[in-house]
Amino acid sequence: EVQLVESGGGLVQPGGSLRLSCAASGFTFSRYWMSWVRQAPGKGLEWVANIKEDGSEKYYVDSVKGRFTISRDNAKNSLYLQMNSLRAEDTAVYYCALSITIFDYWGQGTLVTVSS
Amino acid sequence: QSVLTQPPSASGTPGQRVTISCSGSSSNIGSQYVYWYQQLPGTAPKLLIYRNNQRPSGVPDRFSGSKSGTSASLAISGLRSEDEADYYCAAWDDSLSAVVFGGGTKLTVL
Numbered sequence: 001e002v003q004l005v006e007s008g009g010g011l012v013q014p015g016g017s018l019r020l021s022c023a024a025s026g027f028t029f030s031r032y033w034m035s036w037v038r039q040a041p042g043k044g045l046e047w048v049a050n051i052k053e054d055g056s057e058k059y060y061v062d063s064v065k066g067r068f069t070i071s072r073d074n075a076k077n078s079l080y081l082q083m084n085s086l087r088a089e090d091t092a093v094y095y096c097a098l099s100i101t102i103f104d105y106w107g108q109g110t111l112v113t114v115s116s
Numbered sequence: 117q118s119v120l121t122q123p124p125s126a127s128g129t130p131g132q133r134v135t136i137s138c139s140g141s142s143s144n145i146g147s148q149y150v151y152w153y154q155q156l157p158g159t160a161p162k163l164l165i166y167r168n169n170q171r172p173s174g175v176p177d178r179f180s181g182s183k184s185g186t187s188a189s190l191a192i193s194g195l196r197s198e199d200e201a202d203y204y205c206a207a208w209d210d211s212l213s214a215v216v217f218g219g220g221t222k223l224t225v226l
Contacts, residue, residue, distance in 0.1 A: 035215075037161075044118060045153070045161065045204055047215035061214055095160055101167060102151050102206060102215055106160040 002026040002105040004096045009110030022079040022096030030074040033099040038092035086114045122218035133193040136221045138205030148208045150188040155202040200225045
């Protein structure tokens with residue numbers, strides 16, 4: 001059974017940094033693209049970033065380019081999202097997703113709140 | 117403002133058939149696969165339809181997807197109370213080099 005468990009969310013001040021993690025199990029992690037998708041409170045879904053199986057290709061939504069970095073450790077079956085220079089508009093639940101097609105399986109999400 | 121356009125709400129009574137539309141452009145729906153997600157209240161989204169009209173294992177055949185030109189639709193037949201949820205369409209956009217979502221449709225079962 002595919003399981004994706006996010007962690008690392010919390011309250012951070014504007015301009016601060018946070019690192020999200022996603023622990024994957026139930027599938028061969030190193031064989032698939034992985035993604036981060038976020039959802040602001042009461043709002044819709046927004047794709048944030050994705051990363052190729054071996055980490056050699058990474059893509060980002062324009063609003064986070066230069067501030068967020070997606071990475072993975074295939075030995076640890078883990079996905080990460082390093083978020084720097086955080087803004088109020090980054091406040092959202094961040095979901096880790098297994099991308100066999102686009103977003104086939106989702107974690108339960110971790111809440112990031114950017115506020116002073 | 118979302119790149120893909122969905123009606124904000126839809127409704128139906130138990131047993132009815134409802135459809136949810138998703139409108140895009142030639143750079144997304146017109147040239148790429150469409151995906152549909154169901155988000156029950158307080159939970160993570162779940163893949164409902166992939167590659168326009170394919171159902172993942174475990175998704176009832178009451179749910180079906182279709183695409184024509186730059187628009188797509190999700191149909192739910194035999195509506196049930198547990199179908200009350202938010203539904204999102206998504207597609208890759210060649211111009212933006214990004215996955216784009218619709219704004220979501222809140223389905224109410226009356």
